[in-house]
Amino acid sequence: MRPRRILADFAVFSKGYVRNPIALFFSLVFPIILIAMFGFIFQSGTTKVNLYVENLDHNSNASRTFLTILNHTGAVNVNLVAPSDANASGGFGQYLSNNGYTVGLVIPAGFGAAYLAGNATSPILYTDPQDLTSGGVAEGACTGVANAMNLAASHGKQVVTISNANVGSQVLKYIDYLVPGLVGFTILTSPMFAMVDISSSYRKDHIFRQLSLTPLTKGEWLTAKIIWYIALTFLTTAIMLSIGTFAFGAHVTVGLGLLPFLILGPFFFVSLGMLAGSIAKTPESAAVIGNVVTFPMMFLSGTFFPVSGFNPQLQAVAHALPLYYVIDGMNQTMLFQHYGTTLWIDFAVVFVGSIVVFIAAILAFRWRDE
Amino acid sequence: MPKVIEVDGLVKEYGAVTAVDRIRFSVDEGQVFAFLGPNGAGKTTTVEVLEGLREATKGTVSVLGLDPWTDGRELHRQIGVIPQDFRFFEKITPREAIEYYAALFDRKADAMGLLRQVGLDDKANARFDTLSGGQKQKLGLSLALVNDPKIYFLDEPTTGLDPQARRSIWEVIKTLKAAHRTVFLTTHYLEEAELLADQVAIIHHGRIIAEGTPASIIREHGRPQRLVVEGSPGLPELLRTSLKLPVRVDAGRAVVEIRERKDIVQAMVAIEQSGLPWSGFATESDTLEDVFVSLVGRMDDGVLKSEGSA
Numbered sequence A: 001m002r003p004r005r006i007l008a009d010f011a012v013f014s015k016g017y018v019r020n021p022i023a024l025f026f027s028l029v030f031p032i033i034l035i036a037m038f039g040f041i042f043q044s045g046t047t048k049v050n051l052y053v054e055n056l057d058h059n060s061n062a063s064r065t066f067l068t069i070l071n072h073t074g075a076v077n078v079n080l081v082a083p084s085d086a087n088a089s090g091g092f093g094q095y096l097s098n099n100g101y102t103v104g105l106v107i108p109a110g111f112g113a114a115y116l117a118g119n120a121t122s123p124i125l126y127t128d129p130q131d132l133t134s135g136g137v138a139e140g141a142c143t144g145v146a147n148a149m150n151l152a153a154s155h156g157k158q159v160v161t162i163s164n165a166n167v168g169s170q171v172l173k174y175i176d177y178l179v180p181g182l183v184g185f186t187i188l189t190s191p192m193f194a195m196v197d198i199s200s201s202y203r204k205d206h207i208f209r210q211l212s213l214t215p216l217t218k219g220e221w222l223t224a225k226i227i228w229y230i231a232l233t234f235l236t237t238a239i240m241l242s243i244g245t246f247a248f249g250a251h252v253t254v255g256l257g258l259l260p261f262l263i264l265g266p267f268f269f270v271s272l273g274m275l276a277g278s279i280a281k282t283p284e285s286a287a288v289i290g291n292v293v294t295f296p297m298m299f300l301s302g303t304f305f306p307v308s309g310f311n312p313q314l315q316a317v318a319h320a321l322p323l324y325y326v327i328d329g330m331n332q333t334m335l336f337q338h339y340g341t342t343l344w345i346d347f348a349v350v351f352v353g354s355i356v357v358f359i360a361a362i363l364a365f366r367w368r369d370e
Numbered sequence B: 001m002p003k004v005i006e007v008d009g010l011v012k013e014y015g016a017v018t019a020v021d022r023i024r025f026s027v028d029e030g031q032v033f034a035f036l037g038p039n040g041a042g043k044t045t046t047v048e049v050l051e052g053l054r055e056a057t058k059g060t061v062s063v064l065g066l067d068p069w070t071d072g073r074e075l076h077r078q079i080g081v082i083p084q085d086f087r088f089f090e091k092i093t094p095r096e097a098i099e100y101y102a103a104l105f106d107r108k109a110d111a112m113g114l115l116r117q118v119g120l121d122d123k124a125n126a127r128f129d130t131l132s133g134g135q136k137q138k139l140g141l142s143l144a145l146v147n148d149p150k151i152y153f154l155d156e157p158t159t160g161l162d163p164q165a166r167r168s169i170w171e172v173i174k175t176l177k178a179a180h181r182t183v184f185l186t187t188h189y190l191e192e193a194e195l196l197a198d199q200v201a202i203i204h205h206g207r208i209i210a211e212g213t214p215a216s217i218i219r220e221h222g223r224p225q226r227l228v229v230e231g232s233p234g235l236p237e238l239l240r241t242s243l244k245l246p247v248r249v250d251a252g253r254a255v256v257e258i259r260e261r262k263d264i265v266q267a268m269v270a271i272e273q274s275g276l277p278w279s280g281f282a283t284e285s286d287t288l289e290d291v292f293v294s295l296v297g298r299m300d301d302g303v304l305k306s307e308g309s310a
């Protein structure tokens, strides 16, 4: 690896890139459109998720406090349901689905007494897999309030827990998930599609053959592409962070923990794109292979919807997708500030994966016709 | 003279197609070697094997003492190449392209100087996709010059160039030759080969059908030199009786096949002495192009006949 050659190739590639209006449009304007579009679509939904509450403990102060705070988070709109109505429908869950409601909460009888006594008690959150967004928002709000009450009354002892709740301690809005999700989306799509295209068009135009006649190595060439896409990722991330934060009020933390993912993500997907393009025999099959690899990741890795809201089968699928670990890693640092085992696992998966795919790509792609 | 290219028994097959069929030749250091042949003869295939871009099916190939296929990286530092259809990054300018190559080869390059040498300095800052076909070809040549290679492989470097541009490429090749560089050239312009080449090989259907200096090929495969005299209709008969050389009539002119220079003098003396009127005379000899056309044509006729009778 000679830095001078990598640098020279980087310079030529980046010049070619910025002089191509279409490529530039897709890499810079597309993320803006994406975040603006999703931001606007879900803006109203995120501020007012209708939460239907059956309060079986309606005489206690604790339950009323819980619901009042919940209403004030701004994330949900609490609507009380009379227990008699729920019973008439044959149960709360049935009641929700009869009325087309997607999120509901049952506060159990004895909630207030248990809270005061410091005994565990669990309100049950009903969510609809068809409406993961509202479910996620309600879950975040309920957990946040529960934690606040725990802190206030019992010095942090886990008294009130939301059943099945598994979200961070702050109330997360959809736009918060959307920022790392869409950063992940561009980390995936812009190098993947570009490299699949390059691998076949350079072959067709004999550019690889031309380069093989110089001292440039395949590793240097691929490294230059990786550096370019890392730079591009920093740029698009900055753009999306600004829009998400200033236009849609996203609350995300930007720290050093983000860096490895902004570097390794492009590293991984530039290599994967080259690998996909290289094992294909024709430009058409390269595009097909590229799409088959890319499309499941575009939707199932936590790009547009948090994976925690998926059903277990889909979650299992998500855990098999490399992009999941990039986005989850960014979620850990940007949303939860959890610098724990999960983050390290995400990092390890992406790190090892990148090296493996990089080497595989270099072995698979050929400068010359053989 | 040390040999810098040695090829023996080279065969290259593409599936069922045998593009190159057991060819053998060598090129001396400092020579301009012209490789000629009709379309599809196997020129590009041979060049690409020599450059290490294609693997030989059979035979041995040595360039600068290296096996091009296995020692490609080492070889590529010492050779310069213009591929037949040179293409480059679309949005990059010639000047940037040269600077890029200079960095890759770890050289210092005078980009403008190189572009001036091939006559492309006026397009130094134009993007590749706006260059004409000939201008792209010139950029290819200037890139081949960047690493000051020992051998140049130029696959049809002048195809599609205007006469002026072609001459400027010839000048570059002459300069290289003066600097004792070896040039392996393929071309369809026979006068180009005749002008530049020390050695010529003609390949047809993957086989070498003639080889040598341009003059020796013409001598061996061409028709004898001819004296053509215009004038009285009695001239052919006069020459036939007085010279004992074959004489034909072509468009009213007498055409004498001559063996030696003094045949010309004798013929003209005989005409003068006979008193028959004559208006002009000229000598005609075959060019490399005449030889090429007749050689290739003869072979094709042979192929067609044998196929027809089979």
Ligand SMILES: Nc1ncnc2c1ncn2[C@@H]1O[C@H](COP(=O)(O)OP(=O)(O)OP(=O)(O)O)[C@@H](O)[C@H]1O
Pocket (backbone or CB within 6 Å): B014, B017, B018, B019, B037, B038, B039, B040, B041, B042, B043, B044, B045, B046, B084
């Ligand atoms: N990649 C390939 N696959 C299959 N056949 C090929 C391939 N490349 C060349 N050929 C065949 O090999 C033969 C020789 O081709 P080659 O390109 O060497 O000819 P050439 O002498 O350079 O012709 P031209 O003057 O047209 O450039 C042709 O019959 C051609 O069809």
Ligand SMILES: [Mg+2]
Pocket (backbone or CB within 6 Å): B043, B044, B045, B084, B155
């Ligand atoms: Mg050719």
